Amino acid sequence: MRSNTTVRGNRRRTLRLAAAALTVAAGFSLTACNGDDVTGQGEPSAASSASSSGGASDNGGSNSGGSGSDGSEQGGGKDSAGKSSGGQGTAAGSGSEQGGEVGKCRTDDLDISASDSTIDGDAEGSVAVEMKNGGGRDCALSGFAGVDLTTSEGPLSAKRAGQPAERMILKDGKSVFFNISYPMNDSGGSGVRVTGLVVTPPGETKSFSLEWPGGSTLPVTDGAGSPVSVGPIGSAGQGGAS
Secondary structure, three states: OOHHHHHHHHHHHHHHHHHHHHHHHHHHHHHHHHHHHHHHHHHHHHHHHHHHHHHHHHHHHHHHHHHHHHHHHHHHHOHHHHHHHHHHHHHHHHHHHHHHHOOOOHHEEEEEEEOOOOOOOEEEEEEEEEEEOOOOOOOEEOOOOEEEEOOEEEEEEEEEEOOEEEEEOOOOOOEEEEEEEEEOOOOOOOOOEEEEEEEOOOOOOOOOOEOOOOOOOOOOOOOOOOOOOEEEEEEEOOOOOO
16 A cells, blocks of 8 residues: 555656646746747847948938038028028128219210300300210219310310209219300301310219310400309209209
């Protein structure tokens, strides 16, 4: 009886050990499976990291291309960049306008002509001088033109009458006028014969010679000053540039 009991006990211990071994083996197998799952999850994480790194590289490439692009392309990227670029353009534009201020009218730019503008009954004779801008650009005038009459007694300079004209812009193709006044020879004598007119635009040294369209003679004077006067630019015709 004792022998049988011993055998049974041994069998039970063997079964328990076998069961325990199976449990341990199953545990190891499950741990191994879980380890495989973890490793599997780790690989996508690495791939995700690589993808993220690749994305940063792409962005870097895009930025590199942007910095290598021209200014207009950069300016179109953002409104703020566009405004900044526009502001510089405006500043650069303002600087250009200031630097490109309209220059004075040169003698070679002007078509100068003169005509008799005396009205019957006037005590003095009058000649209107027209200066037309034919230089292909706008130009500026101010003050007085220089006027000299060529006479049988030598050159006669006209004196200035009135206030100097303020600076005005003479548009290309437009004209401005000024007036020359002179005393008419009613003395019955031969007087001083006038043979020509010389006009020098304001601020210029180069003159333009014309035929004199007014009275052919001036009265003889005692030499106390010139009897001929010139008005400021804009003092005849329409009173300014037209």
